[in-house]
Amino acid sequence: MLDNISILIAAPTITLDLVINGLLIGALFALTAYGMALVWGVMRIINVAQGEFVILGGYMTYALTTAGLPPLLTIPCAAAITFALGYVLHYAVITRIVDRDLFVSVLATFGISIVIQQLLNTVFGGDVRVVDAGLGTQFFMGGLIAVSEIKIAAFLLVCVLALVLVLFLKRSRLGQAIRATAQNPRAARVLGIDTNRVYAMTFALNAAICGACGSLVAMAYTIHPYIGLPYTIRSFMIVVVAGLGNLPGVVAAGLGLGAAENIAGFVLGTQFQLAFVFSLLVVVLVWRNWRLSRKRQYLK
């Protein structure tokens, strides 16, 4: 471990390589976290199935490319499929737990995540899958830093998606209804907004965001039925650090997490990378709570 740290110090290009690759995936984390914050803020629901939506999107891309579609075209398809799923799930399950206590939402969406996980495992098998987007690798600084083009493309697409999402929430009528409902659902209802429909659209929109991200994950990284939970935890962590409705904070925390995770993976060994993510969650929460306790408050 100490050896690895000294390597990082001695060879800054390796560090740079890790950080750049980390930032690229960090953008994906940030976007899924933004989706989670949207659902959390508007519906008061913590969606533990967030990561499963991502992985589901990935498998849709996998299935569609296997069926012969060009990879890039599968992104909107995956988003559309997860959007529909989110919409259906809302009316089947979520609408019944919106007003209940937050733990119920955690447990119910946890159940949903297990169903999705197991369905994927039963249908697609437990192997690790990758989708070849047919792009090469870019080298910088005389070959010392290697970044695959698909990761760069994924990063750019994420930025575009985020921009579209923000504009949608600011400008469109539905976006305004969503923001109004987030501030005060009762007032929104009095003003004639169908909040249940707003909730359905919010949940479905979040699912679509996740689906699109998942399709990029399948192309730029790997997917596996059981790897959803880390994505959920990352989103949750980012939201906790940044706070609800703090877009710059979410972006910064997402990028930071991506870079930190990559460096930790190098220092501790990749077998401990997930352990790092989950331990970091615990540390972040404990630290936040400790900070609050000095102000005579606590996380709730």
Added chain:
Amino acid sequence: MSDVLLQVTDVSKAFGGVQANRDISLTVPQGGIVGLIGPNGSGKTTLFSSIVGYHPIDSGSIRFAGEEISKLQVAQIARRGLLRTFQQTRIYANMDCVKNMLISRSLRRAKLTEFFAPQSNPADRERALELLEFVGLYSKRLLMAGDLSFGQQKLLELAMALMNGPRMLMLDEPTAGINPTLINGVIDRLKGANEQFGITLFVIEHNMRVIMNLAQQIYCLSHGQLLAAGTPDEVRNDPRVLDAYLGAQ
């Protein structure tokens, strides 16, 4: 009226841009009954919350029995014998009234082993029932506290506070929402608690008849600042207090 039990010195507290308390100083003598009045929004509850530790204060000092408590946590302050009741009642909704009472028994100096004693011993139970009978809840004692009406919950909360036997009790509008015929009983019991058990009282109250009857000394807040202080008669006749209440400023 000799020893000072609670001493608040120059306490200020702002929420964002709103200055809820500004440089408030007051004292509550050991064994006394002190009232705190003021129009709605004048910062009374904020001051209470500051004292018992719900939020940090911006500046000033709060001393209880000679000890600085403005940096302590809620439970630490409560264990020193400074208790409050809430304006919106807080009781244990899914436990029956007797259990509510039993767990309110003072465990201030309790050792860990005392937690593993049976829930009720005859003495505690007797006292719990006695206090419930006083507040008129004896016949409801086996109902879930959450099923009681607001007024009844308020009375239960008072009984719980008395059960705890604190050194000082801070009551946030103890008679609001209580059947007028019971109010005199509440006043009597508060006075009784003060005289028999030596519990010092610090009371927020809107009902002037109650506070004038109860308190020996009254502080009046307005717009977050201390407006007047004195005996009930002095405060009653203070033109500034009348102005504050009638809004002529």
Added chain:
Amino acid sequence: MTGWTRYIGHIVLVAVGLAAPFLFPNHQSQMAELWLFIVFALTWDLLGGQMGYNSFGNVVFIGVGMYTCALVQVGLIYSISDYNAARGGGGTVFTFDYTQYLEGLAVGLPAGAITGALAAIILGNFVLGMRGQYFAICTLGLGVAAAEIANGWEWIGAGSGMTAPNAPAEIDDISRFYYFFAFVLAIVTFVAITWLLRTRFGLAVNAIRDDEDKAEAMGLPTKRIKVIAWTISGLFLGIAGGILGNVKRFIDPIDVAFSGSTIGVWMVLMAILGGKGTLWGPVIGAIVFQITKELFWTYLLGWQRVALGLMIVLIVVFFPEGILGWVRERFPQLFGRRVQSRAEEGR
């Protein structure tokens, strides 16, 4: 419900428990698992139902107890690194004779209890300060973090797991042997929690569930009570983990020891299914759940885990009051208390 009739449930449970291995000798390990599930559900409910702190991380204590017990069982006789390195067809065969095996268990299970409780004290002091859903998700993180750490730790076998010691030939029916360990543990846990809920501690735990702010304002040392409650859970879960490791024989870090997505969720489900915050709810829930689960495994080839996930959603969304809660709503007279008038109490 006066006199001995009050104990009918207890008597039936113990009688069935004693007779079961002789009546159904082919299902002994499933039944041993059932008793352990009862322990899981009961200890989960102490926090989740009685105190209102919903934990997804109690698997940590199961896993810690399981590894500790197995490591002690092996470590008393052999070098642990040799033992784990030889896994998967080495030359050496590690045998345990009768006394060695029993000694290993006699030290290993208490050691599991101690490490389980210690883990709860240490972790509890950090995470029990936060409330509600933050606590739930934090414990979810704890469970997975523990699994991932065990998964990467060479000394305890890392990802390829660890095998519990082979039982000596003197123990002819190893399933029955561990069945009774699990049975006794479940009974002890049940009695302990029954007692605990009748003490002031039980009241304090309920008070925290109903209104923690009020409990604090009344001067209860809430943090300490919470940590103690979790420590008691950790203690029993540590032993349960030690037994489970020996029942399962093979300790996989992610799928057996720290299996947050199976046992970790199942214990929540069992408690909710039976009725959160009641004494018998977790017991009933565990029994119903284990039977359902075995039926799923037998009849839903390949789809059993999907069905189980669906079951979680359905129960949480449509049946949150649980079996006992439902019975209480339908037949409130069974749960009423006879109220004596003040005169009858002899005053």
